[in-house]
Amino acid sequence: MTTRFxxxxxxxxxxxxxxxxxxxxxxxxxxxxxxxxxxxxxxxYFENIGGLKVRSPITVSGVKVGQVTGIVFDPxxxxxxxxxxxxxxxxxxxTDTAASIYTAGLLGEQYIALEPxxxxxxxxxGDTVEFTQSAxxxxxxxxxxxxxxxxx
Amino acid sequence: MxxxxxxxxxxxxxxxxxRGANSIFKGLSLDIRRGQITGxxxxxxxxxxxxxxxxxxxxxxSRGTVFVEGHNVHALSRGPLYALRKRMGMLxxxxxxxxxxxxxxxxxxxxxxxxxxxxxxxxxxxxIKLEAVGLRGARKLMPSQLSGGMARRVALxxxxxxxxxxxxxxxxxxxxxxITKGTIVTLIKQLNNALGLTSILVSHDVEETMSISxxxxxxxxxxxxxxxxxxxxxxxxxxxxxxxxxxxxxxPAPFHYPAPEYIEDLLLGR
Amino acid sequence: xxxxxxxxxxxxxxxxxxxxxxxxxxxxxxxxxxxxxxxFRLTLREIYSVGVxxxxxxxxxxxxxxxxxxxxxxxxxxxxxxxxxxGIFVALSLVRELGPVVTGLLYAGRAGSALTAxxxxxxxxxxxxxxxxxxxxxxxxxxxxxxxxxIISMPLLAAxxxxxxxxxxYFVGVGLLGVDAGSYWSxxxxxxxxSEDIVNGVIKSAVFGVACNWIALYEGYDAVPTxxxxxxxxxxxxxxxxxxxxxxxxxxxxxxxxxI
Numbered sequence: 001m002t003t004r005f006x007x008x009x010x011x012x013x014x015x016x017x018x019x020x021x022x023x024x025x026x027x028x029x030x031x032x033x034x035x036x037x038x039x040x041x042x043x044x045y046f047e048n049i050g051g052l053k054v055r056s057p058i059t060v061s062g063v064k065v066g067q068v069t070g071i072v073f074d075p076x077x078x079x080x081x082x083x084x085x086x087x088x089x090x091x092x093x094x095t096d097t098a099a100s101i102y103t104a105g106l107l108g109e110q111y112i113a114l115e116p117x118x119x120x121x122x123x124x125x126g127d128t129v130e131f132t133q134s135a136x137x138x139x140x141x142x143x144x145x146x147x148x149x150x151x152x
Numbered sequence: 153m154x155x156x157x158x159x160x161x162x163x164x165x166x167x168x169x170x171r172g173a174n175s176i177f178k179g180l181s182l183d184i185r186r187g188q189i190t191g192x193x194x195x196x197x198x199x200x201x202x203x204x205x206x207x208x209x210x211x212x213x214s215r216g217t218v219f220v221e222g223h224n225v226h227a228l229s230r231g232p233l234y235a236l237r238k239r240m241g242m243l244x245x246x247x248x249x250x251x252x253x254x255x256x257x258x259x260x261x262x263x264x265x266x267x268x269x270x271x272x273x274x275x276x277x278x279x280i281k282l283e284a285v286g287l288r289g290a291r292k293l294m295p296s297q298l299s300g301g302m303a304r305r306v307a308l309x310x311x312x313x314x315x316x317x318x319x320x321x322x323x324x325x326x327x328x329x330x331i332t333k334g335t336i337v338t339l340i341k342q343l344n345n346a347l348g349l350t351s352i353l354v355s356h357d358v359e360e361t362m363s364i365s366x367x368x369x370x371x372x373x374x375x376x377x378x379x380x381x382x383x384x385x386x387x388x389x390x391x392x393x394x395x396x397x398x399x400x401x402x403x404p405a406p407f408h409y410p411a412p413e414y415i416e417d418l419l420l421g422r
Numbered sequence: 423x424x425x426x427x428x429x430x431x432x433x434x435x436x437x438x439x440x441x442x443x444x445x446x447x448x449x450x451x452x453x454x455x456x457x458x459x460x461x462f463r464l465t466l467r468e469i470y471s472v473g474v475x476x477x478x479x480x481x482x483x484x485x486x487x488x489x490x491x492x493x494x495x496x497x498x499x500x501x502x503x504x505x506x507x508x509g510i511f512v513a514l515s516l517v518r519e520l521g522p523v524v525t526g527l528l529y530a531g532r533a534g535s536a537l538t539a540x541x542x543x544x545x546x547x548x549x550x551x552x553x554x555x556x557x558x559x560x561x562x563x564x565x566x567x568x569x570x571x572x573i574i575s576m577p578l579l580a581a582x583x584x585x586x587x588x589x590x591x592y593f594v595g596v597g598l599l600g601v602d603a604g605s606y607w608s609x610x611x612x613x614x615x616x617s618e619d620i621v622n623g624v625i626k627s628a629v630f631g632v633a634c635n636w637i638a639l640y641e642g643y644d645a646v647p648t649x650x651x652x653x654x655x656x657x658x659x660x661x662x663x664x665x666x667x668x669x670x671x672x673x674x675x676x677x678x679x680x681x682i
Binding site: 012014017018019021024055 | 467469581582584586588612614620623624
Binding site: 205208210234235237238240241242244245246248249250251261262265266307310314 | 547549551553558
């Protein structure tokens with residue numbers, strides 16, 4: 001067993017290992033999907049975000065265009081402030097775009113759906129989405145339904 | 153002929169060592185003189201190998217001191233101890249060659265670890281030492297391909313490759329055929345005289361040890377029982393020494409392991 | 423009763439003695455890491471024997487584990503019409519748990535036992551003592567390079583295991599059972615976070631690498647220098663490494679993902 005052979009084999013091993021790590025990073029994880037360097041941020045305020053989480057997807061017509069990067073409670077507006085990160089090439093959202101929180105399937109993950117409006121001007125980095133619709137909370141719907149039935 | 157009054161290289165003073173509840177040395181004191189071959193003899197299990205490890209600083213005594221060249225071995229910090237060890241060679245009973253490299257690399261090992269000599273000089277030095285033990289032709293063999301005697305000779309070449317001031321031999325004759333034994337005896341003698349070494353020889357092979365040692369210590373039960381030149385030892389009045397030197401099966405050292413009376417023991421089974 | 427108490431006390435003392443010796447051994451080994459880095463050629467040899475030689479078993483096991491995950495996942499997700507979640511299931515199980523843990527277990531069996539046997543044999547044949555007498559510190563020359571090699575190899579092996587496993591799941595789920603390839607990958611990417619999942623998986627496998635190599639090298643170093651002693655030490659290595667990997671995995675999982 002020559003030193004050269006060992007060196008070549010170890011080199012190959014390290015290369016394969018690094019390739020595997022690279023694959024895990026780029027193909028399996030979200031590293032390739034979006035980094036803040038190549039996207040722009042928007043802000044949206046919601047009365048209730050339901051089960052929305054950081055990293056929840058943002059879609060347009062069901063197509064993923066970005067993800068949630070931050071959720072905090074804004075004490076001035078008494079609303080949840082959600083930071084959205086959108087991919088650079090999706091820069092066509094008009095200023096009257098509406099953001100709604102929906103649930104994928106009956107029990108699935110929650111996500112934000114954007115619906116572009118009719119204005120010509122588009123949203124820029126740091127802008128706020130004015131029209132928002134909060135998450136539907138099952139208990140609220142049920143209690144509304146019950147009180148409606150009771151009062152009628 | 154080595155000077156019988158040479159100054160001591162190794163001085164052992166009042167050495168105590170025990171392993172668990174077993175005390176191995178009980179106040180051992182002796183000198184090993186420069187340029188001589190000093191033999192240590194004694195029955196198996198008297199801690200002869202332990203003595204070598206104590207001199208080499210691999211084991212620590214519970215009391216007493218070992219001076220090598222005036223340094224207290226067990227008070228040295230790591231750096232000076234390692235520097236001292238570079239000047240001590242040790243030949244282990246099994247040879248203790250590194251099994252994953254060949255003969256040449258084994259002998260070159262101390263050079264590669266401790267020096268930054270160019271490859272050509274390392275090659276020359278290794279071949280000189282291998283020639284000295286008669287194994288220059290075996291340099292490409294792996295340790296597993298060597299016989300016991302050859303492995304010991306390679307180990308000897310390795311022990312002298314850094315030109316030490318002393319070599320410790322741990323049971324160098326055990327398990328060898330008469331020819332190989334003769335070879336090793338000659339080698340030890342030759343190396344000691346040619347390189348001006350101090351040799352410490354631990355063995356229970358009476359004949360070989362007597363034939364090459366300048367001075368002999370007989371150790372039993374953790375103490376020096378008798379010491380002297382080989383010829384004076386033969387005249388020893390101690391019955392025990394006579395039994396050991398001549399190999400009588402029974403005497404002061406009993407043939408039987410301590411046991412109850414034989415007849416009683418047999419009757420007990422009834 | 424007294425006897426029983428004495429026995430307990432003695433066992434306790436032995437346990438502490440063993441732990442203490444292992445800790446001192448660990449510190450000595452870490453102290454030698456600088457030399458292992460400087461003389462990287464020594465480490466390279468060891469990466470070959472613990473890393474490269476473990477590659478076959480890691481790749482084959484990874485492939486099969488991934489394929490089983492693909493099959494099991496598909497069968498169960500199909501009940502809820504959620505086949506497209508297969509990618510998430512396969513990737514998260516591999517990256518977070520199975521990759522590091524199974525690699526650690528296989529490593530203990532393949533490389534750890536070999537390390538213990540090698541060191542034990544070196545001790546039995548007095549090679550370690552001979553090195554010490556040649557003023558060569560075995561901690562630096564023998565143990566530290568092997569330790570470093572293990573720590574380098576383990577995360578790479580775990581990454582290879584996970585990557586091959588994801589491909590195995592893809593092969594079964596997409597290739598054989600007809601899950602949509604696009605949703606396999608995109609769902610995976612949407613749910614697997616780089617810093618949270620991949621990096622934590624790498625950290626886990628590095629920790630397992632430290633534990634497995636520490637155990638394997640220490641058991642060899644501490645082995646009774648006889649043939650029987652070495653074989654016992656080898657067994658101990660496999661058992662203790664496996665327990666260490668599983669125990670550490672629980673602790674690390676709780677710290678990383680458990681919000682405890």
